[in-house]
Amino acid sequence: MSVLESEIGTAPPSGWSVMWTRYKRNRAAVLGLVLLVIVLAMAATAGFVEPVDPLRRAGDPLVPPFTDWATPLGTDQLGRDILAGIFHGARTSLLIGIVSTVVAISIGILVGAISGYFGGWIDDVLMRVTEAFQTIPNFVLLLALVAILGSSLQNMIIAIGIVSWTAPARLVRAEFLSLRGREFVEAARNLGVGDAAIIFREILPNALPPVIVFASVIMAISILLESALAFLGLGDPNFASWGNMIGAGKAVLRSAWYCAAIPGIAIVLTVLAFSLIGEGLNEAVNPRQKKS
Amino acid sequence: MTAHETTSPILEIESLRIALPEGSDRPLAIDGLNLTVRSGEIVCLVGESGSGKSLAAGAIMRLLPEPRVRVVAGTVRFEGQDLSTLSAKQMRSLRGSRMAMIFQEPMTALNPQKRVGWQIEEVLRIHTSLSRKERRARVLEILEQVRIPDPASAVNAYPHQISGGQRQRVMIAMALVLQPKLIIADEPTTALDVTTQLQVLKLIRELQAKFGTGVLFITHDFGVVAEIADRVAVLRQGELVEQGTVSEVLNRPRHPYTQALIAAVPGLNPPAPKSFDTAPVVMRVEGLHKTFKTRGGILAPRRNAVAAVDDVSFELRQGETLGVVGESGSGKTTVSRCVTRLLDADGGSVMLGDTDMLKATRGELRARRRDIQMVFQDPMASLNPRKRVVDLIAQGPIVHGENPEAARSRARELLALVELSPAAAERYPHEFSGGQRQRIGIARALALNPKVIVADEPVSALDVSVQAQVLKLLAELRDRLSLSLLFVTHDLRVAAQLCDRVAVMEKGRIVEIGETATVFANPGHPYTRKLLDSIPGRDWTPPLLAGTAA
Numbered sequence: 042m043s044v045l046e047s048e049i050g051t052a053p054p055s056g057w058s059v060m061w062t063r064y065k066r067n068r069a070a071v072l073g074l075v076l077l078v079i080v081l082a083m084a085a086t087a088g089f090v091e092p093v094d095p096l097r098r099a100g101d102p103l104v105p106p107f108t109d110w111a112t113p114l115g116t117d118q119l120g121r122d123i124l125a126g127i128f129h130g131a132r133t134s135l136l137i138g139i140v141s142t143v144v145a146i147s148i149g150i151l152v153g154a155i156s157g158y159f160g161g162w163i164d165d166v167l168m169r170v171t172e173a174f175q176t177i178p179n180f181v182l183l184l185a186l187v188a189i190l191g192s193s194l195q196n197m198i199i200a201i202g203i204v205s206w207t208a209p210a211r212l213v214r215a216e217f218l219s220l221r222g223r224e225f226v227e228a229a230r231n232l233g234v235g236d237a238a239i240i241f242r243e244i245l246p247n248a249l250p251p252v253i254v255f256a257s258v259i260m261a262i263s264i265l266l267e268s269a270l271a272f273l274g275l276g277d278p279n280f281a282s283w284g285n286m287i288g289a290g291k292a293v294l295r296s297a298w299y300c301a302a303i304p305g306i307a308i309v310l311t312v313l314a315f316s317l318i319g320e321g322l323n324e325a326v327n328p329r330q331k332k333s
Numbered sequence: 334m335t336a337h338e339t340t341s342p343i344l345e346i347e348s349l350r351i352a353l354p355e356g357s358d359r360p361l362a363i364d365g366l367n368l369t370v371r372s373g374e375i376v377c378l379v380g381e382s383g384s385g386k387s388l389a390a391g392a393i394m395r396l397l398p399e400p401r402v403r404v405v406a407g408t409v410r411f412e413g414q415d416l417s418t419l420s421a422k423q424m425r426s427l428r429g430s431r432m433a434m435i436f437q438e439p440m441t442a443l444n445p446q447k448r449v450g451w452q453i454e455e456v457l458r459i460h461t462s463l464s465r466k467e468r469r470a471r472v473l474e475i476l477e478q479v480r481i482p483d484p485a486s487a488v489n490a491y492p493h494q495i496s497g498g499q500r501q502r503v504m505i506a507m508a509l510v511l512q513p514k515l516i517i518a519d520e521p522t523t524a525l526d527v528t529t530q531l532q533v534l535k536l537i538r539e540l541q542a543k544f545g546t547g548v549l550f551i552t553h554d555f556g557v558v559a560e561i562a563d564r565v566a567v568l569r570q571g572e573l574v575e576q577g578t579v580s581e582v583l584n585r586p587r588h589p590y591t592q593a594l595i596a597a598v599p600g601l602n603p604p605a606p607k608s609f610d611t612a613p614v615v616m617r618v619e620g621l622h623k624t625f626k627t628r629g630g631i632l633a634p635r636r637n638a639v640a641a642v643d644d645v646s647f648e649l650r651q652g653e654t655l656g657v658v659g660e661s662g663s664g665k666t667t668v669s670r671c672v673t674r675l676l677d678a679d680g681g682s683v684m685l686g687d688t689d690m691l692k693a694t695r696g697e698l699r700a701r702r703r704d705i706q707m708v709f710q711d712p713m714a715s716l717n718p719r720k721r722v723v724d725l726i727a728q729g730p731i732v733h734g735e736n737p738e739a740a741r742s743r744a745r746e747l748l749a750l751v752e753l754s755p756a757a758a759e760r761y762p763h764e765f766s767g768g769q770r771q772r773i774g775i776a777r778a779l780a781l782n783p784k785v786i787v788a789d790e791p792v793s794a795l796d797v798s799v800q801a802q803v804l805k806l807l808a809e810l811r812d813r814l815s816l817s818l819l820f821v822t823h824d825l826r827v828a829a830q831l832c833d834r835v836a837v838m839e840k841g842r843i844v845e846i847g848e849t850a851t852v853f854a855n856p857g858h859p860y861t862r863k864l865l866d867s868i869p870g871r872d873w874t875p876p877l878l879a880g881t882a883a
Binding site for chain 1: 670673675698699700702703706707709710711714715716717718719728729732733774777781
């Protein structure tokens with residue numbers, strides 16, 4: 042029979058390897074991944090570089106970089122080792138970046154999924170709340186929250202999460218709006234599957250790819266927000282963080298520029314890493330949007 | 334046929350080859366196509382999805398997505414001139430003025446931001462030096478010729494303000510306004526309802542004869558071919574398998590592929606009526622109502638409510654198939670969603686055994702869903718892309734409390750029942766073709782041992798040869814498991830194949846219901862008669878070909 046359907050072909054390569062092939066195509070994204078690995082390695086080896094306390098006095102104040110091998114990147118005005126600060130700061134920045142992103146994405150998914158799936162007045166209420174958050178500038182809200190909660194590391198993470206959930210909520214809602222009318226959702230309802238299972242097991246896995254791409258952007262923004270807070274002197278002084286280092290370095294910016302510049306470069310490279318990864322993931326997930 | 338032989342060829346395609354990008358399912362989209370279109374004739378290029386027929390049109394207009402898809406060999410001559418030697422500018426002046434194209438989806442082919450008149454006028458503005466007044470007059474004249482009601486007001490309408498059939502008329506007007514020598518029509522009536530389709534086909538035929546235009550008409554539908562073609566060329570996987578006059582190809586096809594395609598076209602003779610009077614009633618629908626209300630905002634007033642389903646009643650007996658037929662907007666899909674309670678109806682009752690589905694509580698409803706299952710239209714969208722086939726099929730029984738292991742092993746048995754290999758179980762939906770996915774959808778519906786299956790256009794997204802196989806499978810399963818089928822379709826040929834009784838819907842109401850053979854032979858309602866008269870190629874009966882019985 043010449044027009045009988047052909048049998049099923051051989052299994053195509055798994056989704057992960059296809060994604061990696063597409064990701065690899067973007068050289069900038071690979072660079073981002075390399076940068077991230079370096080930052081991760083710094084965070085992991087911070088204990089070897091400075092086992093006691095990165096905030097202790099390690100030598101004379103304001104030693105320029107590459108002059109004393111005990112403190113290769115020099116010291117700040119209190120004699121703290123800048124290299125140790127950079128390594129331990131990587132831990133703080135990654136911690137803040139990852140945890141506050143998890144907080145923001147979780148709130149965003151919950152609000153967006155419920156809003157998009159149920160629609161109607163539930164959607165109206167949740168979206169008005171989201172808009173209320175969006176109308177206040179991020180950083181102003183963050184300052185207010187930190188002022189109220191106090192500036193411990195934990196509170197900062199929560200505050201950053203609270204100011205960044207609105208964009209993922211809108212994104213998830215948009216995905217749910219387009220997916221909830223699909224026939225596979227109707228098929229699941231017709232089998233008697235409950236609402237919670239439809240939201241989390243049927244729709245959410247299909248809505249997740251753009252959210253994961255967006256998460257890398259939120260991570261970059263979270264790190265910047267923490268640095269900005271620390272720069273204004275609102276950071277947690279008990280942790281070595283890049284923002285704290287810049288904040289301290291700005292007092293001696295004219296005489297010892299390296300105190301602020303070195304952590305500044307660290308922030309730029311880390312944020313760049315997350316942005317490039319985000320772009321690479323986006324192309325890996327939506328190959329058609331790529332310009333040829 | 335002989336009349337056309339004498340006229341000069343407008344379009345000559347010689348051993349055309351189009352390459353696809355690396356990693357496609359085949360290296361060449363078109364391999365060695367030879368085709369000639371003469372003035373005043375309509376040549377139909379027929380093929381199933383993926384046969385490369387639309388790319389052939391793109392190659393003629395030099396509108397291929399180059400460099401990924403490109404012509405690697407062969408020539409395309411338009412009025413004797415090799416198109417590949419022309420500059421991009423010369424090509425632009427040719428397109429629209431001497432060769433024009435009509436697309437499948439008029440809503441996307443027209444610019445939604447511009448008025449209809451402006452868009453037709455644009456063609457004149459680019460290609461002629463007519464004054465504004467003359468252009469205006471010409472636009473009105475051509476709108477008159479494509480028989481748009483009230484051309485003077487249609488000129489000022491935006492595309493969304495006119496109906497689908499009228500949009501396609503506007504597209505035809507745009508294509509014809511400069512009286513081109515060649516029109517390429519790529520599935521121009523596929524998105525239209527049958528009654529509109531017939532009008533548009535007649536219009537193309539009539540205007541083409543009047544202006545002596547050559548038409549290359551691309552379609553997948555043999556009914557349309559029978560309706561409009563002078564000559565037919567059949568494409569399979571980029572290869573031209575057969576070419577000839579319409580009566581040769583349709584009634585005496587020589588190539589086995591053409592024979593198989595034509596054998597798969599459902600005939601219009603319904604099966605002999607079977608009596609179901611003694612069979613128990615499985616589902617009784619009475620006085621079903623559904624009105625769609627738009628939700629007004631704070632500032633936006635409520636818009637008028639539309640009655641999608643208006644007082645619909647029918648009953649379905651065990652083992653019986655009831656077809657619900659009608660055009661788009663007739664409410665047939667809404668009926669299928671209401672009886673399964675995917676939509677909440679506003680009134681009426683749907684008795685499934687002793688339970689009224691419309692009044693069932695959440696718990697009762699979940700339990701009763703076992704008895705009524707659905708097969709959906711779009712085989713791409715109806716299977717969750719992130720689930721393995723075995724989990725998709727076993728999902729229903731697991732939700733209803735069956736042991737997951739037992740449910741999965743039963744799912745594997747069901748795969749055999751729908752004629753898929755057991756290896757399919759561990760795969761994901763995107764690895765299957767449309768017809769195979771629809772089989773998976775059927776297996777999922779059967780997993781709960783339902784009494785009623787509601788099938789919403791289950792074959793309308795499939796190629797005709799696959800369509801025939803899926804219909805045959807549905808019929809076999811229905812007979813073997815004594816299922817009752819509520820079969821929603823817009824395609825009367827399909828309905829004639831499968832349905833014992835049909836209900837014809839128009840504007841939310843059932844205008845006629847009865848045994849398929851009776852309704853088809855002797856339609857009682859004028860609307861039914863109109864629908865039957867609009868079936869493309871209704872005068873052509875697919876020949877019974879020896880040796881191709883599937």
